[in-house]
Amino acid sequence: MKVKINIVGGGLAGSEAALSLAEKGIEVTLYEMRPKVKTDVHQTGYFAELVCSNSLKSVELTNASGLLKEEARMLGSILLEIAERHRVPAGKAFAVDRKTFSKEVTERIESSPYIHVVREEVKEIDLNDEGTLWIIATGPLSSPAFEKWLSGLFGEDLFFFDALSPIVAADSIDYRRCFVGDRYGKGSGDYLNCPLDKETYERFWNELVNAQVAPIENFSDKLLFDRCQPVEEIARTGIDALRYGPMKPVGLIDPKTGSEPYAVVQLRKENKEGTLYNLVGFQTRLKWGEQKRVFRIIPALEHAEFVRYGVMHRNTYLNSPKILNRDLRSKGYPNLFFCGQITGLEGYVEAITSGRFVALNVMELVKTGSTFYLPEKTMLGALINHITVSGRVPLSPVYANYGLLPPVKAKGKRERNLKKAERAIEELKKFLKERGF
Numbered sequence: 001m002k003v004k005i006n007i008v009g010g011g012l013a014g015s016e017a018a019l020s021l022a023e024k025g026i027e028v029t030l031y032e033m034r035p036k037v038k039t040d041v042h043q044t045g046y047f048a049e050l051v052c053s054n055s056l057k058s059v060e061l062t063n064a065s066g067l068l069k070e071e072a073r074m075l076g077s078i079l080l081e082i083a084e085r086h087r088v089p090a091g092k093a094f095a096v097d098r099k100t101f102s103k104e105v106t107e108r109i110e111s112s113p114y115i116h117v118v119r120e121e122v123k124e125i126d127l128n129d130e131g132t133l134w135i136i137a138t139g140p141l142s143s144p145a146f147e148k149w150l151s152g153l154f155g156e157d158l159f160f161f162d163a164l165s166p167i168v169a170a171d172s173i174d175y176r177r178c179f180v181g182d183r184y185g186k187g188s189g190d191y192l193n194c195p196l197d198k199e200t201y202e203r204f205w206n207e208l209v210n211a212q213v214a215p216i217e218n219f220s221d222k223l224l225f226d227r228c229q230p231v232e233e234i235a236r237t238g239i240d241a242l243r244y245g246p247m248k249p250v251g252l253i254d255p256k257t258g259s260e261p262y263a264v265v266q267l268r269k270e271n272k273e274g275t276l277y278n279l280v281g282f283q284t285r286l287k288w289g290e291q292k293r294v295f296r297i298i299p300a301l302e303h304a305e306f307v308r309y310g311v312m313h314r315n316t317y318l319n320s321p322k323i324l325n326r327d328l329r330s331k332g333y334p335n336l337f338f339c340g341q342i343t344g345l346e347g348y349v350e351a352i353t354s355g356r357f358v359a360l361n362v363m364e365l366v367k368t369g370s371t372f373y374l375p376e377k378t379m380l381g382a383l384i385n386h387i388t389v390s391g392r393v394p395l396s397p398v399y400a401n402y403g404l405l406p407p408v409k410a411k412g413k414r415e416r417n418l419k420k421a422e423r424a425i426e427e428l429k430k431f432l433k434e435r436g437f
Helices: 012-023 064-075 078-084 098-111 144-154 198-209 231-235 288-295 348-368 379-390 413-435
Strands: 004-008 028-031 055-058 093-096 115-118 132-136 159-163 167-169 191-196 263-269 276-279 306-308 312-316 336-338
Touching (some): 004 012, 012 078, 012 098, 012 348, 055 064, 055 348, 064 078, 064 348, 064 413, 078 098, 093 263, 098 115, 132 348, 191 198, 198 231, 288 306, 336 348
Parallel strands (some): 004 028, 004 132, 028 115
Antiparallel strands (some): 055 093, 167 276, 191 263
């Protein structure tokens, strides 16, 4: 089956799909509108730019994200292999230097003889050409024109709101008023912890909930994704909400006092050099001037230099249960595939693995004329099954979690999760062997 393959979108999913196909000697054309057409949150023209956190979440198998990473490795993910070379210390989390990571992905793509890069905005697609396969990986930040075309094609118009955390310069942090450490002493001291006493915390909380937020067209708090709630929205649920959320002090001992602080703000390295730090869990919609004013109430950040302010943006995704099959192929248009966050998958590794999955399916389609589904007992298989089959309509974005997998008999959550992980790995091993991958 000789076809032309076009990929729209050079984020994590699109980059993974392009490199995966090129690895097998399959030519692709990759369309990316940046830097000619900018988005609300991207800062560069690099492929696979990380726009939110620089963390790919946990590496432990007791965590669903850890299992998804293991499955990605088994499937041969190229971006995960690149990410390994750009890791920065982050305790149990898998964090990367976002600049060097995206730079290497870009260099790999631009130097590949099998990938033709077109730096233009795709506003619509001609689906009448049966000799062309399209992989749509425009992510949650599809251009307005392309989003309009998709809405017209499927008769669906869905979106939700997401937020980013601010980043501060390391040399502007007051290290006398913070301490290095990981929760319960587990890790290699990868976080800076900024403690607040009760009086300072309550002042911070009061200023935060009363601070001015940036206006956003058609904004509704009902359309906030639960994993990216702005810190001010969390705070409004109660004065102690932050102390049980992003400012939780549990497991952190301040060496100056020998006890847990009343509240704590954690900072995580943004790059290998350690010149930039991200405020963990501090996604925000506050106006930029308000961010500087309110976040500088945190003692260690009294003179902080903000190199990137937090912002909120609109994310677009499909109503996948109505639109997509379990191979992430359109139900109504057989030459159209989707991958990444536009499908309703939420998270970096989710986007990467879906890109690899679609690339493998396109290879299979070109080779045999058919596609495949993944076992539902694997994490990726369960995720895709949820967004295409079992998820409610309209779809809410979903990230890797053990609740998606069938139950197992075991005592305690940790043991249950480990059993599910072991089963998933065995299922995927068996599947890959049978398919000859």
